[in-house]
């Protein structure tokens with residue numbers, strides 16, 4: 001059987017490509033190939049009480065229908081400046097209209113109507129206060145699906161797509177098939193070859209390495225990328241309340257005085273929990289907030305973006321190395337009170353229990369992040385905490401908890417046209433894996449861009465099946 005379109009990966013990018021194609025060209029034969037499981041069968045063994053991470057060959061947390069987004073916090077960031085790099089390919093007005101379109105689809109499938117962070121007086125006040133303190137505040141509208149509701153939204157999308165496309169689960173694509181500089185299909189891990197007129201690659205961040213290897217093999221041009229390394233900060237919720245009540249997710253950017261590095265806040269979780277994330281055999285840290293469950297704390301990441309000095313060009317390996325160092329020293333994620341870090345001593349269970357912030361991640365090891373993070377990162381993080389304290393007093397408190405490390409890998413970027421087509425004809429690359437997005441909304445929007453380009457191509461070019 002030959003398909004019109006094969007989509008590799010059933011994360012938000014792949015799902016939105018499929019939904020757009022189905023809506024506009026129901027006659028298309030579409031195949032989705034996904035190495036993880038269907039949404040109902042995704043279950044991390046750690047959710048079964050007390051089970052440690054079993055390092056499953058295919059991680060149910062990031063693989064399967066819904067991709068990495070299935071168990072995510074489901075914060076839909078509706079600002080073009082946040083969550084990806086699509087602005088390199090489309091102008092701001094087009095991007096905003098794509099974002100609004102994609103957002104509308106999420107609402108249609110069950111995302112709540114409520115929006116946070118309008119352009120009200122409070123936002124203007126915070127913007128001014130930030131500017132006076134060396135910080136840039138990026139206002140953004142956010143729709144919060146919540147981790148607990150994400151699954152329902154994805155299930156409804158699955159039901160819609162299920163009737164119209166073929167999907168192969170627990171099936172891994174190994175190679176992209178090319179003939180005369182044109183994509184002609186895929187080869188599966190079991191050796192089977194499947195042909196199609198178009199191939200859309202949407203493998204997500206966890207398979208970025210696979211995509212990079214494939215891109216090198218088929219000689220696509222790759223572009224340079226930074227790596228983001230930092231910590232997750234946890235404070236009593238009232239400390240950030242002046243910001244989170246006005247904007248839900250305050251995005252603040254700072255350029256450090258000493259190194260002139262870009263330092264930013266990321267993924268703010270009011271009344272949320274710090275969580276561990278298992279990625280390719282290492283533990284990093286992240287945060288969640290639930291629509292129906294609250295803690296007394298708010299957490300957010302402080303991330304430092306750096307490019308490396310030549311000839312070094314392996315940002316992913318560098319970030320992995322730092323995360324593994326934290327695991328090596330702490331047996332997993334390390335937690336430290338800011339006061340202990342400043343005093344040049346490790347945190348202990350006893351010192352943390354004296355603090356006013358009760359850690360929400362219970363199995364982080366009290367330790368010393370100065371053994372893990374290079375001076376440049378620590379210095380940037382300290383400067384950022386100091387700047388933030390001037391707009392939200394209490395952040396730079398000795399009781400503030402720092403968890404390490406949080407690492408955000410930018411997938412390498414592939415040279416793409418503005419319709420996200422690679423240098424190989426009829427081969428598209430979308431979503432986080434291709435380095436065009438870093439969040440649910442732009443990943444989904446990138447899927448729509450690729451689908452719309454395919455829909456524009458004259459049907460005559462589609463060869464008979």
Ligand SMILES: Cc1cc2nc3c(=O)[nH]c(=O)nc-3n(C[C@H](O)[C@H](O)[C@H](O)COP(=O)(O)OP(=O)(O)OC[C@H]3O[C@@H](n4cnc5c(N)ncnc54)[C@H](O)[C@@H]3O)c2cc1C
Pocket residue numbers: 008009010011012013014033034035036062063064065066067068069070071072073074075076077083171172173174202203204205206207210277286430431432433437438439440441443
């Ligand atoms: C813990 C966590 C919380 C997050 N919270 C948020 C949030 O609140 N808001 C937000 O906007 N974003 C959030 N994100 C990011 C968001 O989930 C991603 O940006 C988004 O899922 C990217 O979509 P994608 O389709 O590009 O890739 P993915 O969602 O990663 O999907 C890729 C899919 O491709 C499959 N695949 C990979 N390689 C192959 C192969 N060779 N063959 C077959 N299948 C393959 C994978 O199994 C996977 O299912 C979060 C991410 C995580 C991990």
